[in-house]
Amino acid sequence: MKKLINDPQAVVAESVEGFVAAHADLVVSSGDEEKLFVSRAGGAVSGKVGLVSGGGSGHEPLHAGFVGLGMLDAAVPGAVFTSPTPDPIVAATVAADGGAGVLHIVKNYTGDVLNFETAAELAELEDVTVTSVIVDDDVAVQDSLYTAGRRGVAGTVLVEKIAGAAAERGDDLEAVAAIATRVNENVRSMGVALTACTVPHAGKPSFDLAEDEIEIGIGIHGEPGRERIPAASADEITERLLTAVADDLQVASGDRLVLLVNGMGGTPASELYIVYRQARALLEQRGASVERSLVGNYVTSLEMQGASVTVLRLDDELLSLYDAPVHTAALRWGA
Template identity: 50%
Template sequence: MKKIINDPKDVLAEMTSGLVGAYPEKLEQIPDTFVIKRKVNAQQVALVSGGGSGHEPAHAGFVGDGMLSAAVCGQVFTSPTPDQIFAAIQATNEGKGVLLIVKNYSGDVMNFEMAQDMADLEDISVGFVLVDDDIAVEDSTYTQGRRGVAGTVLVHKILGAWAKNGASVEQLETAGKELVEKIKTIGVALSGATVPEVGKPGFELAEDEIEFGVGIHGEPGYRREKSKSSKEMAKEIVEKLKAEFQWEKGDSYGVLVNGMGATPLMEQYIFFNDVKAILEEEGVAISFSKVGNYMTSIDMAGLSLTMIQTDQAILDALNMPVDTIAW
């Protein structure tokens, strides 16, 4: 294992310290926690998300004006603890309540729900939005039901805009649940990720193998096969998404091509170009697009495709300016 680290046990502490040290005008770390929050709270419903580290820039990279109020960083691929999540709730609440945006993994769900109960005891109004955008498999390692993956970033962006515009906790929770239904994702891996404390990839793929539907922690996908061209991968994934959305000619969708950590932007743009061509043949308009590393899996090679059904309110929210380090 070759990585630019010191002691593997110190990865989270040193990463969070480096993050706030690099952007001191935007971010701060709550003392004695791994919570990264906005430097200045806003007079609005606070949005708190988080999860295991190793998915950078998610989630701390999306903390800032117009998106998250705080991100709670767990150990690599491990849910943050309830007390850390509760600390984020307390530190960001300005009397208007807090909305938790949680990816659908058993540990995350349990710990964020426990933190919500702790906030309840202090009469802090806390809403909960569960993101389960990965349509690759129904049940997988760490989860019951579908996993939450890169579509979570779009939820941060859209609900962040609506929170800034004055929506209440109740309005955001209702809108968030409706929004999640409009977002679907599938990924493809070319290689596994190496957790620093483990020192070897979580799964192995032969030089000529890829795996469709793999999760962001290296959870199994739905099929492993010989490597394909970008066009063939795009066709496979778009067909799966079409079966879920049941779109018709003239429909509009947003498209997010998300790198998993070790795939160059060159390849991501090639893949987007192939997706765009397929959607044009289908008569589907791309109303919003974004390409880059947003929800990674440490050093996994591969990418995911997220599509979102759009309307004017969603597009306005996606295009609203924000002040974060990663959007």
């Protein structure tokens, strides 16, 4: 294992330390290793619904990279590929509350769901009203190594962006949660891995893939997908991903879409654009219109080579919220 790290146990703490130093205009760290979270530099916004997300580390820029104007108020990083415990989630929830309650945006992994649930109950004892939305956009598999039901993957970024904009314009907690739910209902994803990744404290690859083999439907922790197939062309791979996603979402002629091609951490940008090219062409063949695009590393799996394709069906309100200003470390426009 060769990595740009020091002590494998210190990866998250040191990385967060670098992150908040680099983006001190946007974020601060709680500075408490037992209750580590990242929140907006200006603190909770009075009267605004607070948005809190989090999960295992190793998926950067998710979630800390999306803290800031128009998106999250706080992000809670767990150990690599490990849910954060309830304590830091409670602390982040209290810090994010501006008096209008807090929305938890939770990727559908059993550990995350349980710990955010417990944290929500504990935060209620501290007089913070909490509502939760579970993101489960991955069409690859029902149930898997760490999940009952579908997994939450790159669609989470779009839930955070659009719900964040709803909170910023002054929607109340119920309305923000309804928007987040509507995004989740209209977003689907599926990914592929060309290579495995290595969790620092494990020191060896999470799984084995032969030199001529790829995994379709990979999870963001390397958990099994739909099938292993021989290495194929980008167009063939993209067609498998896009077809699964678009069929499940029932993309139809006239649909207006966001297309997100997400890198898993170790994939050259040039390859992501080759995937984008084919995914877009296939959507247009269905008569749909790609209104907005994101291509890059948003929800990663350490240094894994691979990509995922995410499609969100828009309506007028979702598009307007998508376009609303955002200023975070990893996503910025209009501000």
